[in-house]
Amino acid sequence: MSELKENLKAQIIEQLSLEDLTPADIKDDAPLFGDEGLGLDSIDALEFIVLLESNYGIKIADPSQGREIFHSVNSLAAFIESNQ
Amino acid sequence: MTAAITSIVSISHQDSFGKQNIWEILTPLGNQSEVIAPDYKTYIPPASLRRFSPVLRMALTAAQVCQNETSVPFDSISVGTSLGCLKDTERFLQTFITATGDTLSPTAFIQSTHNTIAGAISMALGNHSYNMTHTQNSLSFETALIDGLLCVQEGKKNVLVGAADEAIEFLDVLKPHVIQSTVPFTSGATFLSLQPDTAGNGKKVIDCAVHFNNTNTEEAITTFLKKNQIDANAIELVLFAGEIPTTIGIKQINYEQYTGLYYSSAAFACHLANDYALAEGKYVLIVNHQVNSKLGLTLIK
Numbered sequence: 001m002s003e004l005k006e007n008l009k010a011q012i013i014e015q016l017s018l019e020d021l022t023p024a025d026i027k028d029d030a031p032l033f034g035d036e037g038l039g040l041d042s043i044d045a046l047e048f049i050v051l052l053e054s055n056y057g058i059k060i061a062d063p064s065q066g067r068e069i070f071h072s073v074n075s076l077a078a079f080i081e082s083n084q
Numbered sequence: 085m086t087a088a089i090t091s092i093v094s095i096s097h098q099d100s101f102g103k104q105n106i107w108e109i110l111t112p113l114g115n116q117s118e119v120i121a122p123d124y125k126t127y128i129p130p131a132s133l134r135r136f137s138p139v140l141r142m143a144l145t146a147a148q149v150c151q152n153e154t155s156v157p158f159d160s161i162s163v164g165t166s167l168g169c170l171k172d173t174e175r176f177l178q179t180f181i182t183a184t185g186d187t188l189s190p191t192a193f194i195q196s197t198h199n200t201i202a203g204a205i206s207m208a209l210g211n212h213s214y215n216m217t218h219t220q221n222s223l224s225f226e227t228a229l230i231d232g233l234l235c236v237q238e239g240k241k242n243v244l245v246g247a248a249d250e251a252i253e254f255l256d257v258l259k260p261h262v263i264q265s266t267v268p269f270t271s272g273a274t275f276l277s278l279q280p281d282t283a284g285n286g287k288k289v290i291d292c293a294v295h296f297n298n299t300n301t302e303e304a305i306t307t308f309l310k311k312n313q314i315d316a317n318a319i320e321l322v323l324f325a326g327e328i329p330t331t332i333g334i335k336q337i338n339y340e341q342y343t344g345l346y347y348s349s350a351a352f353a354c355h356l357a358n359d360y361a362l363a364e365g366k367y368v369l370i371v372n373h374q375v376n377s378k379l380g381l382t383l384i385k
Contacts, residue, residue, distance in 0.1 A: 015189070017134040039131055046190040053187050 005077045012073075015051050016044050028074045037072075045070060058083045087236040087243070087278040089287045089384075091153035093146040094355045095121060096272040097344055102149075105359045112341045115268050128208070135191055137171040139250035140204055142273035147205040150244060154277045159240035160214035161202055164228030164247040166221055166347030167255075168198035174252055201248055214240075222372060223294045224249075225274075225348040226380035230292050232278050246275030247348035263345070263375065270344025274351035276358070287358045290314075290367070290383040298379035302329040305371065308381045320366035323353040326373030333369060340374075350380055357384040 009023035018038070031037035033045070048070050052058045058080060060066060069079045094100040097117040099109045119142065124133055127145040136144065143163070151158065176192035194200070199217035206215045214235065218227040225247035232245035251269040259269070281288055291312050295304055309316060322333035325340045339356060343349035350372040357368035362385070372380035 017191075019134060020130070041131070043135075043190055043194070050187045050189050054183060059186075 001077060001081065004080060005073050008073055008076055008080075011051055011055060015047050016040065026073060029072050032070055032072055032076075048076075052080070056080050056084060085230075085233040085237055085289075085291050086281040087233055087289050088281050088284055089289060089354075089358050090242075090277045090279050091150045092274065092276040092355050092358050093149045093153075094272065094274040094352055095119065095142040095146055096274070096342075096352055097270050098342055100352075100355070101145075106355055107359055110342050113268070113270070113344050117268075117270065117344065119271050132208070135195065136204070137169055137195065137250070138271060139165075139169055139171070139248050139273065140195065140201060142250075142271065143201045143246065143248040143275070144204055144208050146248075146273045146275040147244060147246060148208065150246075150275045150277045151209055154242055156242045158209070158211055158213060158242050158244040158277070160216075160232065160235040161205055161209075161211060161244045162214075162216045162218065162228040162231040162235070162246075163199075163202040163205070164218045164220070164224035164226070164245075164348050164351070165198055165201055166219065166224045166249050168219065168249075169195050169200050170250050170252045170255075172196040172200075174254060205244070205246075220294070220296075222347045222350075222375040222378050223296065223380045225351040225354075226292050226294045226372065226382060229289065229354075229382065230294070233289060233292060236278055236280055241279060243278045244275060245278060246273065247351035248273035249346040249348045251344075251346065265340075265345055265374075267340045267345040270346050270349075272343055272346055272349060272352055274355050276351075276354065287362075288385050289354075290385050292380070292382045294381075295379040296377070298373075298377055301327075301371070301373060301379055302331075304379055305329070305332060305369070305381060308383070309369075312383060314367060314383070318365060318367050319369045320362055321357070321360055321368045322371060323356055323368060324371040324373065325349065325353070326371075326375070328371045328373055332371075339370075345374075347374065349374075350382065354382060354384065357382075 173196040250271040319333040322336045339353040368384040370382040
């Protein structure tokens with residue numbers, strides 16, 4: 001699980017062009033969206049959908065789940081583990 | 085169609101950004117030059133900056149500085165770009181080849197269109213006025229400039245005109261098929277604000293004309309000068325790209341030695357004209373003959 005989270009952080013940085021961040025700057029439980037976390041937005045949410053499909057072969061069947069799945073690295077990793 | 089240039093900003097392969105007079109920093113470019121970029125973080129919020137390709141960064145920063153220097157919001161925004169956001173276009177097309185799922189990255193798609201530049205400037209400046217993109221091959225800047233001059237003519241008080249293009253490596257592969265030129269492909273953005281011609285001492289754009297099926301450059305120049313009631317002897321400086329008749333102007337300078345090759349580099353020539361110390365009653369004529377069949381003429385006083 002910890003390896004998955006580290007991979008996810010590196011992929012997030014690359015996919016979202018977060019060039020000023022390193023994986024160590026992204027906390028496992030920190031919110032990814034909104035002012036409290038990384039400050040990601042709706043376009044980034046679309047990038048997450050692409051990332052999950054292209055890197056893990058997972059499609060999100062119900063888009064309304066997105067808010068919960070994309071909350072943090074922890075929630076993303078848990079979703080990937082339970083769907084692979 | 086006269087309008088006063090109230091500010092002009094260039095980001096290029098020259099150290100032109102923020103300079104009072106760009107003639108002082110000019111050096112002929114070698115084959116391996118790069119854009120000399122300012123610190124974009126000073127001008128673009130980090131959340132936006134991370135998504136923007138080099139051409140967007142150049143254009144937004146130049147437009148932002150023009151706005152800062154003008155203080156009054158722009159009544160219109162006209163941008164010329166020949167090839168648009170090439171890096172994002174290339175990235176988007178690359179995903180067609182490499183994508184393993186059904187979905188494609190949205191960012192490169194959103195930002196791969198030509199009108200991304202003018203639209204992004206509008207959003208960055210919070211400007212909801214007239215917004216237009218001109219894509220006319222090597223005459224993209226001139227058509228944007230004519231648009232801006234017409235906006236001033238119809239009563240707009242503060243008009244933003246600019247041009248931006250970026251090079252990618254693949255252009256070198258295409259080059260033998262698209263243009264006969266020994267000048268290397270480069271990138272650049274120049275933006276200027278235009279206002280109604282008042283009694284100020286700054287430079288003025290007197291007129292601009294485009295010919296998409298040019299067959300006789302000398303005749304086109306003669307007609308252009310005649311239309312503006314200007315004697316050929318009043319042309320002190322000719323800034324040109326491509327081949328032109330050799331008899332016009334006291335001094336002639338090929339501006340591509342400073343800009344490199346990008347299809348809207350006539351905008352940088354406009355900056356050169358703006359900073360040139362002209363004698364009283366004299367003019368600068370920009371002759372853009374980069375592409376054989378196309379001719380752009382811009383007159384600056």
